[in-house]
Amino acid sequence: MPSDLAQPGPRPPLGDSQRIVVKLGTQVVTHDGRSLALGRLMSLVEEMARLRLEGRQILLVSSGAVALGMKQLGLAERPRSLGLRQACAAVGQGHLVALYTSAFAQFGVTAAQVLLTESDLGDRDRALCVRTTLMRLLELRAVPVLNENDSVSIRELVEHRRAQGEETGAPAFGDNDGLSARVAIGVDADLLVLLTDVDGLYTADPRTDHAARRIDVLDAETPRLGGVSAGGTGGMASKLEAARLASRAGVTTVVASGAAPGVLRRLLSGDTVGTCIPPAERRAVRRQRIALAPQSGALVVNDGAVAALEGGRASLLPIGVLAVEGEFREGDVVEIRDGSGRVRGRGLVNYDARACRALLGRHSEEIEDVLGWRGYDALVTRDNLVLGS
Template identity: 45%
Template sequence: MNEVLKNARRIVVKVGSSLVTNEGRGVDAEAIGTWCRQMAALAADGREVIMVSSGAIAEGMKRLGWATRPKELHELQAAAAVGQMGLAQMYETKLREHGMGSAQVLLTHADLADRERYLNARSTLLTLLSHKVVPVINENDTVVTDEIKFGDNDTLGALVANLVEADALVILTDQKGLYSADPRKDPTARFIDVCTAGDPALEQMAGGAGSGVGTGGMITKVIAARRAAGSGASTVIAWGREPDVLVRLTQGESIGSLFMAATAKLTARKQWMADHLQLRGTVVIDDGAVVKLRDEGKSLLPIGMVEVIGDFHRGDVIAVRSLRGEHVARGLANYASGEARLIARKPSSEIGAVLGFTNEPEMIHRDNLVLA
């Protein structure tokens, strides 16, 4: 654990409803202020931090005067709409106190399943980080029901870690971490300080219900750790009220349970790109572009493209071939086939003039490119 978090440069932090709302009493200004102070300290240390925060429904229940969590989906969605206002306002206020900007980002799982929306979300989040702004992400519960049905944003935290290629996911909860059994019932239960994410035995250990405020539980956190490991991010599950927990973790202190990713970040992403995505089209590139991709590790720019084959959309996976028909690479297209034909052989500086807009300066960014 000492090295994993100490070396992490991009970190996704997820906090659950019971922590954010002090067991459903409403947004906990002191707790959020504490996390914001720590995130500012991490930013000052040269790290990038994204916050995935639950709590909108619980805050909405308080504002609406509801003592118990309703069961009707439309009422839960209404509570989320009301509560999100207070949640965003609190993060903005507390981050601003430490000289940090914030941005509210509401996502759905569908946003991350659709390739074009995936690229749009990724570009937005990376742009916010480049401007030293902390994205505060929540599920868009007003229009979808994933969090309401399945758990306290643990899955969303893992998906965001995948999306931005985070080095680590930190899940702050109302428990110290994972035990081999329920310590309240089994006095022989041992604390799991370090393990390998994805080990089937961990899910057996984690069975159990969530709190009365959120709907998660340790099982959703263990599954989230497995998901995050799919892109090479390790996960820590720790008690959210541990003093200076984020700062101490990044200083190398062992706190909570560490779920080590078995695969390195770069290897995991390349494997995902190579094995699980269907090719939708092809771009043919000149010899100079082949050298840039293979020997220099550069992105594919439009000026290097000589032909566009097939019909594809932004976010689709396309093949990259040389003039001699050799398969050079594959990757996620930043432009649809019709747009790619218009900007082929043109410098990136002319994309806006040709198309009337610019998604990215590259046809395929090197982070989304797998060499053959």
């Protein structure tokens, strides 16, 4: 990376971030990719738990399952074969989630395991189900703990075939950096924090180049970095790629050291910790799509719903809907209209047209009785709503 890298101005304020995705790399979870870094982990868990208790929403993406599995199986070196790595992941994942469950419980916070594969976020319907699950967990004040389901993941096979020039048609996270970025985008996070074994992105690898300097604020479209960390599958290049993906969707990313005391609290307090990659656009891609996409139908709402939507952070509840127009699927864009037909906004609908009609005028507590299942309490949640015609 050139040393005269242009930086895009001052850091954006992070203190108001309410929904935060934190990714812990293998070098943060373990010592040298092997033994568990228990003291460091407990400090980070305490920080995240206290942020959760203050009212912020925290999602944790954690590496380390393969390394913990290696320890339990008595393996001194990282396996080279895919099958053995997946076996290590299967052993280690149970130990990893047990650690987080116990650690968060000490602060009165519930942890919830969520394992994902490439197809879970690559398929539209499954991605909506993942989002629904995560949002529900956040509403219940839990901390979702996510990891790629390495024991059944086809990522490495996909990457190998792509390297051979084959068209696979299958999406791949690449590593937990990519997974954390996709999760941040999927839940409309305010902030993505990638914690690693170095204190930010550098102009060169600081372990081999003494002239390397830490970059405080970085443009997301900067060319790939050369420094690579050992132990996990990710490195500085993958973190930049994850930051680029998040930035394009309107999510601020910070790359920082997981060993720095109070790193999360310091970030939110405005300290210049790590490297900040501001969003490329002020408006998230999700909201751009909602505002510009063709609508598939409409929800006609009463005056009380209009006042609630335009007056604060309210979601559109079934009790405020008078009529449903058109046919649409869960996740489609629908218009929000008042009784006179005026368009007041548009949003991503949480239920299909048939379910919306069944829920007209109902209280949210009745959703499961009416449909036999319950996803969201709202037909359109506030973070998927754009007001104005």
